[in-house]
Amino acid sequence: MAAGIFLNTWEGLESGLLRVLREESFYRQVPAQQIHAIGPLVHEDGDAEGLRSTDIECFAWLDRQPEESVVLVSLGSGGTLTTEQQVEMAWGLELSQQRFLWIVRKPTDASASAAFFNVGRDEENDPTKYLPQGFQEKTREVGMVVSSWAAQVAILSHPSIGAFLSHCGWNSSVESLAKGVPIIAWPLYAEQRTNAAMLVEDIGVAIRPSVEEGRKVVGRKEIERVVRAVVSGEEGKRMRRRAREIRDSSIESLNQGSGSSHASLAVVCEDWKTKSRGCEEELSADPAS
Structure with a gap:
């Protein structure tokens, strides 16, 4: 209807x-x-007055990092890793020797979407309790770990962000593309695998790590490889150029008068106004109605 x-x-x-x-x-x-x-419809994060203390710490840390040197690791509102996979993720990031900002939550072996209705309400919000022992000490100079949630769009807008390890939910994908940030595709559930395939194969802005034969999780060496490839490798430079092209096209699409998305919405609005005027004329012609 x-x-x-x-x-x-x-x-x-x-x-x-x-x-x-x-x-x-x-x-x-x-x-x-x-x-x-x-x-693209992107919900921009609020101004500085609305940021939490952890967000302020994030941006203070990002301000000290070189341009396009940091990989943001965030798996969406409900994404969780298994205990084994989280260990491999941690040591893969450490091995890569690249800067990272990891929005982390307590692992679970129950379901990849186990935190979907509990985001921001983790019973255990101290990452030192569930990250590998010694990880934060070893990565203190190059990494920052934040529990559960951060201002993702604002972080993607920061000039120090060079890549986004993402679950490829559509909102996160659009946010990353609108900001010109290439993606390390890490789909977990629902339509995310389809999105990841499109980002990698059709659009050319993403790389997807592979699972070694005989294993159930992505190993630390593979994580090291893809992080290095996107942040500091030639493949990453190519994807970054492509991501910037997509970002520019997103800006153009919203231009008043000439943008395709602006024009598409304008057609709908004009149709609504025409139908509204028609209804008013009918009511005027037949007051009893």
Whole structure:
């Protein structure tokens, strides 16, 4: 019964997909609603007055780091790692010798989405209780660990961020692309694997670590490899250039008058206004209604 579908995407990101949905003969046989690409819609974090003390510490630390040298590690509102995988993640980051900001939460072997309804309310919010012994001491000069949550969009906007190890949820993917940050794809559940495949294979802004045969988790050496590749390697430079192209296209899409997303939403608004005027005229012509 819907009149249309809003998509948080834009022509410069998914022009091929949008063209197929609108023009391919197969889809034209389906009584589908009109599609409106109006993205990127990114919820910018509040001003400095609304930041928590841990956020202020994050930005103070980021301000001291070189440009595009830090990998942000964050697996979304509900993402969790198993105990074994979290150990490998920790030592992989340490082995990479790259700067990192890790938004970490207590591991669980129950489900990759176990924290989905508990974000910010972890019973155990002291990372020293569940990170490998000695990890924070060994990485004190290059890394920062924050429990549970941080102002992700504001962090992605910081000039010291050079990569984003992400679960590839769509909101996080759009946020990273809108800020021009390449991605280390770490999908956990739901549509995230599809998003990761698109980011790696179609758009070319991401790299995905592989699991060694016979293992259930990504090993520390593989984590070391991909972090180094994106932050300081030639592959990372290529992905960063591509991410900047996507960022520029996202800005263009929102330009008033010339942007594709702005124009798409303007069409909907004009349709609403036209229908509203029609309803008013009908009411004026027939007061009894």
